[in-house]
């Protein structure tokens with residue numbers, strides 16, 4: 054994989070599961086290197102499906118996903134996914150350190166080198182003192198930090214996060230959002246972050262893409278919210294951006310209702 | 318819930334001996350149904366002469382050989398069946414047959430085919446171990462959360478490598494905790 058890539062490009066993407074409805078319809082998306090791209094959409098709109106396609110778990114029905122001009126092939130550590138399901142994403146028979154080392158085994162021969170890299174990633178997410186623990190001994194927030202470390206250690210082009218904080222309590226969730234923002238500011242890793250939480254998206258994003266509700270979800274708008282680096286949900290600009298997104302999604306709900314009524 | 322107390326199991330055993338004694342008295346034919354004390358005396362005599370250890374050893378050897386060969390074969394077969402639809406399709410009919418055939422029903426066949434030999438006994442234990450382990454291993458492998466395999470894949474651990482590093486360790490508890498081994502020892 055080329056290391057001097059400039060953007061991840063998704064072009065004309067369609068996804069239909071065998072004999073099911075079309076889930077994603079004509080998705081175009083460009084993620085610049087170093088961006089924090091939030092993909093916002095209502096539940097069931099196809100956000101995880103989009104993640105599965107970009108991660109390479111599922112082939113697109115039509116369309117193309119490429120780093121500049123080199124298309125992706127199947128799943129790989131250049132596009133590490135951080136999953137929402139905190140109960141199953143970590144390997145429960147491995148310690149936090151062993152989890153963080155898991156993907157390195159194929160790439161780093163030297164055991165001490167592996168350990169050092171895993172330790173570095175764990176310290177970056179604040180788990181430097183919990184390396185010997187098993188996942189079952191961690192809180193939800195710590196599990197997600199461990200998962201992030203396990204992904205970061207692979208030094209992926211893009212870190213893909215699928216509603217990573219949705220299963221956490223509200224206070225932990227907010228803390229994790231600011232921790233992640235801090236982490237991104239320190240590493241400037243390219244992130245694709247999926248969420249249905251508008252506030253979460255506006256706290257984190259440099260770029261926002263809004264998906265319509267499914268089936269046949271399409272992109273309603275892609276924009277760069279003009280917000281200060283320090284995001285405050287009480288700021289006037291923040292609220293204006295929030296309203297904009299809400300009107301986009303709300304608009305679609307209205308149209309859907311009208312369609313449903315005329316169909317009856 | 319009331320406390321069962323530590324002596325609970327002892328009461329159960331005592332009750333067993335009492336019923337045994339009553340039944341023996343009722344049947345009244347020691348050759349067919351000896352009293353508990355006769356059996357105890359027999360055990361004591363065989364221990365003194367050392368005869369019992371010969372028999373125990375033989376039984377233990379049958380179990381060790383039969384299980385020692387049958388458990389790995391069954392585990393590997395079951396894991397392969399859980400991982401591959403094709404392999405599962407080939408062997409599933411045999412597992413279904415085995416599952417609906419009590420091992421006791423096979424004793425006459427084993428004796429017919431192998432005679433009254435150690436091989437007949439090994440083969441019975443082997444048969445039981447294979448099918449019970451295959452069943453539980455297949456189940457264990459099939460029940461591995463799909464997300465764990467995706468997690469391995471996204472970290473660059475794919476295919477056979479993901480199978481050995483994630484699927485097998487994930488299903489280990491199910492394979493080890495097989496309802497199987499207990500049934501084999503019955």
Ligand SMILES: Nc1ncnc2c1ncn2[C@@H]1O[C@H](COP(=O)(O)OP(=O)(O)O)[C@@H](O)[C@H]1O
Nearest residue numbers: 070073076095096097098099100101102103267
């Ligand atoms: N493997 C699959 N087979 C068939 N339909 C699927 C599959 N995965 C997802 N879907 C369908 O795609 C739609 C979008 O699902 P998903 O991507 O999980 O949405 P989101 O993550 O936005 O909540 C849903 O209607 C879901 O039923």
Ligand SMILES: [Mg+2]
Nearest residue numbers: 100101215216
């Ligand atoms: Mg989802």
